[in-house]
Amino acid sequence: MPYHKKLIRMLLLPALLVLLSTGFAVISIYRNGSFAARTSLVSTGTSVSTGASQAGAEKSNTVSIPKSLIPEGHILFIENCSSCHTNTGEGSYRGPNLVGLGAATVDFWVSTGRMPLSQPGIEAVQKPSRLTRQQTLAIVAYVTSLGKGGPPIPKVNLKHANVSEGQTLFALNCASCHTITGSGDALSNRSFSSSLHIASPTQIAEALRIGPGNMPRFGPRTLNHKEVEDIAAYVTRFIQHPNNAGGVGLGGVGPVAEGFIALLIGLGGLMLVSFWIGDRQEKEESRDGH
Amino acid sequence: MNSTGYTNGKLAGSVDWMDQRLGLARIGRKIMDKIFPDHWSFMLGEIALYSFIVLVITGVFLTLYYVPSSQQIIYHGSYLPLRGRRVSEAYASTVNLSLNVRGGLLMRQMHHWAADVFTAAIVIHLCRIFFTGAFRRPRELNWIVGIILLILAISNGFTGYSLPDDLISGTGLRIMFSIILSIPVIGTYLGFFIFGGNFPGKLIIPRLYIIHVFIIPIIIAGLLGMHLGLLIYHKHTQFSGKGRREQNVVGSPLWPTFVAKTTGLFLMTFAFIAALGAFIQINPIWQFGPYQPYKISYAVQPDWYMGWLDGAMRIMPSWEWTGFGHTWPLEVFIPAVALPGLTFTLLFAWPFLEAHFGKDKAEHHLLDRPRDKPLRTAIGAGALSFYVVLFGASATDVLANFFQTSLNLVLWSFRITVVIVPIAIAFLTYKICKELTETPYSGQRKRAVVMVRSPQGGYNAYRADPHPDTKAGQVAEPVPIEPESTQA
Amino acid sequence: MDTKENGENINAVSKAGNLSAGNNSHNLANHTCEGCGRSDLAEQERRRLRALEVVAQLSVIGALLCFIGVGVTYWVGGQNQFLGGFLAAGLALLGIGVIVIGKYFMPQGPFVEQRHEISSTVQQKQLFEEALVERGGSAFKRRKFLGVLMGASATMFGITFAFPWIRSLGPLPGKTLFQTWWRPGSRVVTVHGRPVKVDDLEVGGILTVFPEGHAGSSMSQTILIRAASLPITTRKGRETWSPHGYLGFSKICTHAGCPVGLYEEQSQQLLCPCHQSIFDVLDGAVPVFGPAPRPLPQLPLGVDEEGYLRARSDFLEPVGPGFWERTTA
Structure with missing residues (x-):
């Protein structure tokens, strides 16, 4: 084998090592977030x-939602929720009754992107919410206006x-x-x-x-x-x-x-090293091939 | 040349002093002439040896900070989420050495990675020995020493894993207590004697400590010496090849070629473990919090070398049996006591079983190619796949979460695969081995087949000469290493 | 070392076993390559070795720098990634240098050494037997009784000296595994020792509780579930055990003793995080999946006039994993 080929092979391992360690170093620094202020x-x-808290509610441990958001919430509810929960929020075979559910429940399901579902009938999974904070609170305001009960938003x-x-x-x-x-x-x-x-x-x-x-x-x-x-x-x-x-x-x-x-x-890495250090002897060929 | 017989003045001074007391020159030359085969697979055991050295170096450092005590104290260290909490001294000291001792985290992580690599290297070395038949007469005793070393390595891994007294290792100890309880007749007493009372007790951490840092390492070191001593006494096995016979060993001499290569491998082992310790976090116990018997985290598993036992415990059906007025917790005893017992008994017995049933009690120094012993290879591959499946089963929950599928489904598939896969693998391996041995020129580099037309019009086909790059053509006849005087 | 000595050394070694670094090239030259002359091959080999030498030199220099890096990193604080990274790189580079030297600049052989016979000859065996039995046993040949006595006393030493090594290690189990700290009338308290009142949990809530005075006890840990607002009968004879829908189960898994802390509120199941045994809460925590063999023992609960939850008695069966004596008591 020409020597330059051997050289390349030989340098392959250290190069890989260096690459690997640089990669890990970068990832670990990134994951540590040492550059970002925690x-x-x-x-x-x-x-x-x-953000949404109102002046009068500073002392208490719950977020109160202005009633003025209800009309906007109604529109959003009709657009996003009513196909399963019906226009009055009473629910259907597709979605449960929301009346009296409480602000925390509605806010949790909507703000974590679990609701609205991307299509009816599938399992609710966490995904980035496509509604703004204001829109979410509007929906909360509307649903809580349908009936009392349930925990408020802490x-x-x-x-x-x-x-x-x-x-x-x-x-x-x-x-x-x-x-x-x-x-x-x-x-x-x-x-x-x-x-x-x-x-x-x-x-x-x-x-x-x-x-x-x-x-x-x-x-x-x-x-x-x-x-x-x-x-x-x-x-x-x-x-x-x-x-x-x-x-x-x-x-x-x-x-x-x-x-x-x-x-x-x-x-695995150490086996590669051994593979480099040691011999890979091929079996002696039998001479009876003619 | 002077009166001492040495040409080199330096040797005449220091070495001759030793020679007059130890006969160093005679022994030295003999040792330096020892031949080590060059094949790469002979270095797997060396990886284990060097990992052990790294374990000792890093472990000694850890003992300088670790406090083996279950005494509950209030944590006042630098890690905010633990401040003011009641933790054991063992836990507090481990967090302290990880986060507050300069270089301590590197040492701890290297120690843990080295343990994982150590056991892995032992297992792969065992596989090499098994599949090439290196355990046959006269090496059965060394095989047994090797298996004991494997058991000790696993035991010391477990005891070390348990020392930090964090949430996950404490759960592991709780399971170990239940496993001991499951042993019929003596289990309860054994458990109470080992743990110094009912779980958790205050004695188990100090006891594990002395076992981990003193008793087992000493035995490992002694057996390692025995392992290497027997190796030197028996001399190495070797693959067959040009000039390689049952009566000789072909390779490189200890001095200087082998020493250089193996020093290089030691440095590389050290380097890999250091790289893992530097960049990949292992067992971040400060994130886990201290162990309390009533706290638990999901996704708990033991280290990989114990994973197969955990997997077996998960997929075992609930077969507790009550009979003869006693409870037989077979659902724990079978996977966690009987399975490892049977595994290691079979491993100990294998050389003798094979000699007995294979009717081959002769001395062997030339290794088998795995394909030439299809039955052994098939059994080995099947058994190996069995343990791999069990290891996979120790992560049923993690796998179900990763693939977003049902936990119950994953568990049932492991219950089925653990039976089917080993049989399938063994069968396939057997077939492949047979195929390979029966196919001419298999495993050899391809050679052109040349067709020549004779002047008479007939055709003649023959295989061309091997390609110049093929090593087989280049292998030189081995030359003797010994000075003529000792050969005579 | 002067050159003359050096030359002599190599010479001596070659005589003894052809140990010279040139062996490698000699092998290569043995293999004839059509179209390239002998001198070409030698030239190629020379250049190859030169390049390898440079690689080894660079590696070792790199290693030196890395080890200096280790020192500097340690001095400025010992950040794990840099400290370990430098250490690993230094060791790897040094390793590469050493391996290159060992693989390319040292005699490669192949060399051969002869094995020795392992088994002894018949004569050696006889000599061994003679020494062992005749010489060694001569004193006991006509004093058999003495031999027996010696054996007996040695055995007795072995047995009695083992006593502390076994019996002193821990107390006898006794009834430890059969009882917990729950007593009739024990108040139910949280891990902080706060007594639990009947309206403390909402329906669908859980709490890890202990008998009063034993908060944190390993054996007595109990998972309190409020599965409904009205009493639930999980089993016949347990009609009064669940006031206001409160169910108490031993938190120790009957499989391997892990705390069964995973409560699925919708499916009313308890799942053990260790080996994924699943217990049906409403059916008295019977195992429905996984390796656990027995239901989690249920704690009979009651409410006193002040509204505090109290145990009516201890668990009626031993808690936790199975053991040999479990059914005898």
Whole structure:
């Protein structure tokens, strides 16, 4: 074999190594978010939740929605929701009754993009909402005007939240379904606990209060408002922006992913090295080929 | 040349002093002349050896910070979500060494990655030995030592995994306690004696610690010495080839060629483990929080070398049996005690089983090509696929979530594949081996078939000479390494 | 080392076993290549080795720089990725340098060494037997009883010395696995020790609870589910166990002991996060899927006049995974 070919082969491995490590370095720095200020992300989250609050409601722990939004909400409801829930929100075989459902429930399903469904009859999954915050609140205003009941939208203020309290509550109440890293997992029979990586503080608080889908309900006597805020703070600060000081987080799915890496990159890479160092002897050809 | 017999002045000084006390020159030359086969697959065991060295180097560092105690204290470290929480000293010290000790996280991650690579290298080395028949007489004893090393490596992996006392490892210990309880007759007593009482107790962490950092490593080091000693005594096996016979070993001498290559491999092993430790996070225990017996996270699995046991526990049907006035928790005992017991018993017994049923008790130093022993290869491949499926089954929930399909469906498919796949793989392997051995020139580089027309009009076909790049044509006749005096 | 010595050394080695770096090229030259002369081949080989030498040099220089990088990174704070990255790159480059030297600049052979016979000869075997049995056993030949006594005392030492190694390790299980801290009338408290009142949970809510005075107890952990607002009869004879729709089940999985904390509110199932056993809550937590063999034991609950939830008794069967003595008591 000409020597330059051998040279290329020989340089291939170090080149691959360098490439791999640069890649991982870039990814890990990106994932660590060491260049992004963590605090700014949190503060935008807070501003969303308080954005709609009205002057008189500052003291209480709930978001009140101006009645003036009801007409706009009515129009939006007719456009987006009525095909399943009917014009009066009483529901049909396609969608449940919404009368008396409460602001938190409506806001959670709409703001997380689960509602409106992209087509009737499919499973509601989280997706970016195509409605603005104002439009969502308008729908909430309209639906809550149809009948009283249900929990209001909690007003979440993370300023004085205690993330340490939040961590311990999260580990006790949330990790058993959502995993301790918040990545979500499969429940029985094709239902899933959702990933918490894109939830806003308000959505977290709403979910705790209303228990959407298969999720249990955590009322104010189980988790008080402060505790809800602690959990929301822990999730938005440390689940969504984990301290991945050690490098790429592998999606936080645990040792199975780590095992694959150890086998593929660790052992696989070292086997390639051995392959380079050692001989690949071909079997001596028999001379009886004529 | 001076009175000592050395030409080199430096050797005359230091080495001769040693020689007068140890006969260093005679032994030294003998050792330097030892021949190591060059085939790359002989280096897999070396990867394991070097991972172990990395484990010892990094592990010693960790012991300087880790506190083996279940004592509950209040965490006051730098990680905000844990501040003011009651955690065990073991957990607090591990978080501290990860986040506050300079270089500590790198050492911890390298240690964990090295453990994963160590066990992986042992398993792949075992596969090489198995499929090439290197365990046959006279090497059965070394095979047994190797299997013990594998068991010890797995055990030490588990004990080390449990030491940080985080949410996930604590759950692992809880499962281990239940597994011990499942052993008929003695299980309950065994569990209480090992854990120093009912789970969780305060004694298990310090006990695991001494087992992890002292007892098992010492035994591993001793057995490694024995493994290598036997290897030197028996000399290496080798693949057949030009000049390679049952009576000789062909390859490179220990000094200097092998030393350089193997030092290179050591450095590369160290480098790969360091790269993994640097860039891929492993077991971020600060994110998991401390263990409390009533807390649990979903998506918990053990490290990969224990994954097959976890997978077996998941797919096992609920076959608890009550009989003779006692409870037999077979749904735990079969996958978690009987399965590994049977696995390792079969591994220990394999060389003897094969010798007995294959009626081959002769000494072997030339290796088999796997295809030439279709039955062994088929059984090995089938068994391997069985454990791979079990490993996959330890991630049923993660897989169901990843593919957005039903958890129940995934579990049932594993219950079915765990039976079908090994049989199918074994059957296919057998067929492929047979095919390969019966096909002429298979596995050899292709050669042109030349057709020549004779002046009489007849045709004659023959295979052309091998291509100049083909190594088979270049293999030189091996030359003796020993000085003439010792050969005589 | 002066050149004269050097030359002599190589010479000596070659005599002893043809150990010279040129062996490699010699092999190549052995293989004739039509159309290229011997000198061409030698020239090619020379250039190849030169290039490899440069690679080795560059690698080792790179390694040196990387190790300096390790030191600098450590000094400025030891950021994990840079510290480990430099370390890995340095080790890898050094490794490449060493491997290049070993693979291309050192004698490659193939060399051969002869094996020795492993089995002993008949005579050696006889000598061994003689020493072992005749010489070694001579003292005991007519003193069999002494031998037996010695064996007995050694065995006794082995047995008695093992006592502390087994019995001192932990207490006897006794009734530990058969009971929890729940007593008739125990108030139900949260992990913080706060007593639970009857309107604390909304329908569809859960809470991990303990008997009062034993918050955090591993054996007594119970999952409190409010599955409805009215009493639910999960089993015959359990009509009074679920005031206001409160159900209490042992949180320890009957399979491998993990906390069964995953409650699916719509499908009314409890799922164990460890091995995915699924329990039907409304049917008394019987396992409907997965490896768990038995239902989670149900805690009989009641409400006192102040509205606090209280246990009516302990669990009526041992909680947690199966064990040998489970059915004997």
